Amino acid sequence: MRARITILIVKFIRAGLRLFGRGGSLPGQIALKLDANILKKIKYPSKIILVTGTNGKTTTNNMVYALMRKKYENAICNVRGDNLMAGITTLILNHTSFGLKVQSDCIVIEVDELNVPHVLKNVPVSTILINNFFRDQLDRAGEMENVVGKVGNALATYQGQLVLNGDDPNVVRLADVAPQAEVFYFGVAKNKLSKQVSDEASEGKFCFRCNAVLEYDYYQYSHIGRFHCPNCDFGHHSFYLEATDVDIDKQSFTVDGVVFHTPQDALYAIYNCVGVISIAKLYDISFLVAKEVLEGFELKDGRMEHFDIGRDCLLNLVKNPTGANEVMKYIMRDQEAKDIVIVLNDNVQDGTDISWIWDAHFDLLVDSQTKVIICSGLRAYDMALRLKYENFTGEIIVLPKVEDAIMKLKSLHDHAYVLATYTALQPMRTALRRNQK
Amino acid sequence: MKMKILWMYHDIMDLYGDRGNIQVLKKRCLDRDIEVSIDTCGIGEQKNLNDYHLIFIGGGADREQHLLYQDLVNRKQDILDAIKAHTFVLLICGGYQFFGKYYIDSNGNRIEGLGLFEYYTESNSDVGRCIGNIEIEADLDGEKVSIVGFENHGGQTKNIKTPLGKVIKGHGNVYRGEFEGFYNGQVLGTYMHGPLLPKNPEMADFIIKKALHKDYEEVMLKPLDDTLELEAKETMRKRMQQEKG
Ligand SMILES: [Zn+2]
Numbered sequence: 315m316r317a318r319i320t321i322l323i324v325k326f327i328r329a330g331l332r333l334f335g336r337g338g339s340l341p342g343q344i345a346l347k348l349d350a351n352i353l354k355k356i357k358y359p360s361k362i363i364l365v366t367g368t369n370g371k372t373t374t375n376n377m378v379y380a381l382m383r384k385k386y387e388n389a390i391c392n393v394r395g396d397n398l399m400a401g402i403t404t405l406i407l408n409h410t411s412f413g414l415k416v417q418s419d420c421i422v423i424e425v426d427e428l429n430v431p432h433v434l435k436n437v438p439v440s441t442i443l444i445n446n447f448f449r450d451q452l453d454r455a456g457e458m459e460n461v462v463g464k465v466g467n468a469l470a471t472y473q474g475q476l477v478l479n480g481d482d483p484n485v486v487r488l489a490d491v492a493p494q495a496e497v498f499y500f501g502v503a504k505n506k507l508s509k510q511v512s513d514e515a516s517e518g519k520f521c522f523r524c525n526a527v528l529e530y531d532y533y534q535y536s537h538i539g540r541f542h543c544p545n546c547d548f549g550h551h552s553f554y555l556e557a558t559d560v561d562i563d564k565q566s567f568t569v570d571g572v573v574f575h576t577p578q579d580a581l582y583a584i585y586n587c588v589g590v591i592s593i594a595k596l597y598d599i600s601f602l603v604a605k606e607v608l609e610g611f612e613l614k615d616g617r618m619e620h621f622d623i624g625r626d627c628l629l630n631l632v633k634n635p636t637g638a639n640e641v642m643k644y645i646m647r648d649q650e651a652k653d654i655v656i657v658l659n660d661n662v663q664d665g666t667d668i669s670w671i672w673d674a675h676f677d678l679l680v681d682s683q684t685k686v687i688i689c690s691g692l693r694a695y696d697m698a699l700r701l702k703y704e705n706f707t708g709e710i711i712v713l714p715k716v717e718d719a720i721m722k723l724k725s726l727h728d729h730a731y732v733l734a735t736y737t738a739l740q741p742m743r744t745a746l747r748r749n750q751k
Numbered sequence: 752m753k754m755k756i757l758w759m760y761h762d763i764m765d766l767y768g769d770r771g772n773i774q775v776l777k778k779r780c781l782d783r784d785i786e787v788s789i790d791t792c793g794i795g796e797q798k799n800l801n802d803y804h805l806i807f808i809g810g811g812a813d814r815e816q817h818l819l820y821q822d823l824v825n826r827k828q829d830i831l832d833a834i835k836a837h838t839f840v841l842l843i844c845g846g847y848q849f850f851g852k853y854y855i856d857s858n859g860n861r862i863e864g865l866g867l868f869e870y871y872t873e874s875n876s877d878v879g880r881c882i883g884n885i886e887i888e889a890d891l892d893g894e895k896v897s898i899v900g901f902e903n904h905g906g907q908t909k910n911i912k913t914p915l916g917k918v919i920k921g922h923g924n925v926y927r928g929e930f931e932g933f934y935n936g937q938v939l940g941t942y943m944h945g946p947l948l949p950k951n952p953e954m955a956d957f958i959i960k961k962a963l964h965k966d967y968e969e970v971m972l973k974p975l976d977d978t979l980e981l982e983a984k985e986t987m988r989k990r991m992q993q994e995k996g
Contacts, residue, residue, distance in 0.1 A: 458812070459812045459813065459815075519762065519763075520815075520818065525818060666882075666883065666884075666901075667767065667882075667901050667903060667944070668901075669767040669768030669769075669771070669901060669944050669945055669946055670767075670768060671768065672768030672769075672770055672771035672774075672946055673765075673768055673770070695950075695979060695982050695983030695986050696949070696950070696983055698979050698983070699949040699950065699979055699980060699983055700771075700949070702979060703771065703774045703775055703778050703949060704774070705778065710979075712979070712982070
C-alpha cells in the first residue's frame, strides 16, 4: 500500500512540476524519502540497459535509447542526464502502474559511476555498458581508483551481461571482479590517429593483477589503446566487436563488414558507437538499423552546438582533461585564425577543484593562429594563468562575466569557439542566443 | 646561473595538477635568463640527488603511492646527503606524508615513512576528508605571506613543531586545524594543491632563491609582471572571506 501511495505522490508532483515547465529529480527524491525501498517493490521488464563511465555516457546512453526504441517502441530513458538515484527513481516510478509494474519493455539508464552500486542493489539490470574511466571531478568522487573500486564491488554478484571497452585497462579489470557476469569486449583497431606513445594524463599504468607496467601496441587517446601485461594474462582478451578501417575525415569505420558513419569525427566518438553496436548485436537488432540510428543521431547539450553571432560560433562542454584535450584537438584542426572563449566555473557540478586544467593539454591551443583567448567564469584568472605559464603567444583577456566575454568575442573577426564547464553551459547558451545576429 | 630541478616520481605522483608547479618554476627562471634543467626520476632510476638545487615530489593516489615506497626508502641516505648539501625539497601532499614517521591510509594499511621528521599521518574516517579552498599566512624565513590553494586529503598530519603557516580559511594539517604544512628552512611540505605556485608568485620566487642559494651566494631575482597572478590570488581571498564559517 505504501508503495502505491508513493507512486501516486510521485506522479502528482511530477504533473505539478510539468505544469510549471520543470522536470528533474525532485519527485524521485521525495519518493525515496517516503520509501527508501520503493524500487525493490516493483516489477521490471527483462531488458534493462545501464550505461556508465566517465566521458560520453550521456551521448552513448541516448544512442542506445534511440537504438532500443527501434525494437521496443515504449522504451524509457533518462535522456536528460538525470543520472543520480533520485533522477532514475523519478523516471522509473513515473512509468510504473498502480499495479506496481513498469509499463515499458525496455529501460535504458545512464548512471553516475558512484550511483552504480545503489542502482544494482535495487534494479534488475540485464546489461551494463562501460565506456571509460578518467580523472573527473576528483574532489567529488575521490580518486579514480576509488570510483573503479566501488563499481567493481557492486559487480561481485552481478549476473547479467557486461559490455566493456576492451582498450581501457581500468574498464577491463572489472571483468576480474564480476565472476558471474557474461563479459563482452569492444575496441577500435589501429588507425591513422593511433600513436606509439602517449603524453596525456594517464591512469592505470600498472597491471591490475600483478603491478607490472603495462605495454601498449598503440595508444588511441589518453590511456585508451591496445594494451597488455608483459608479466601475466591481463589484457590478452578477445574482442566481441572491433571497429576497423577507421577514416576520421570521412567519419566512417567498419564493423563486421558493415560501414558505419559517426555523428562526431573523433576517436572517442567511435568507441561510443562501437559500444552501441555491441548492444545491437546482443539484443539482436540488425546492423543496418544500428547504422541508421547512428547516422541520424543528433548531438545536443554542449557537444558541438552551433550559434550564429554574425559568424559561426561553436560551443563545447569541457569537464575533465581527457574531454578537454579531445575538444581542443578538434578545434585545432581548423587552421584559420581563431578566437576562443574559455569559461571555467568551480561550482559543485563543475567540480570545486579546478586543478584539472593543469593536467589538460592547453598547450594544444598555443599556435600563431590562435589570436585571442578570453578567460571567463568564476575562475577566469586561474585559466589565464594556465595559458600564461604555457607561454601562450596571443592575447589573453580576462572577463569573468559570461556576457562580457561574448560581447568581446562578437567584436572580433576570427573563427569563434567557446569552451565551457558544466554550470557555465546554460548561461553561455543564453548569452550566445541573445547575441545572435 | 642555472637551476637544476629533479622531479621525482613524475609518472606516479602527479595528482591534482601538481605538474603546474614545475611549469611555474621553469618559466619564472627563464623569464630572468636563469637557465633551467628538469630531470625526472622514476622507480629504480639512477640519479645523484646531490646534483640538484631542487627536488620536487607531488601527490598520488593511495594505490600508486604504495608502489614507490620501497624505492624511496632505498634512497634515504641520498636524500639526507642532498639536504645536508643544501638542496631544497618541495613536497606536496603524498610526498609530504612520506617524509614523516609513518602513514596510515584510508584502508588502515600502515606505511613506514622515511622518518626524516617527527610528524606522522593517520587517516581518520570519522572527521572526513579535508577538501576545499584554503588560505594560510605562511612564514617564509620570517616574512609573512598570504598563500592560497586547494586542499584535498584524508590524512591528518600531526606532531609538527615547525609548520609552514597559520590557517586563515580551510583545514590545514588536520581537520579544522590551526596550522598548515611543514617547513624547516630546507624542506617544505604542504597539502596545498591548486597547483600551489601559479597563484603564489612570492612562494615560487622564494623557492627559486632558496634552491639557487646552494651554488650561488647572492641571488637577486629581477621583478616580473605578476598582475595576473596577484589578481588571481586576490579573487580567491575575497571569495573565501565572503564564504561563511
Ligand atoms: Zn600483470
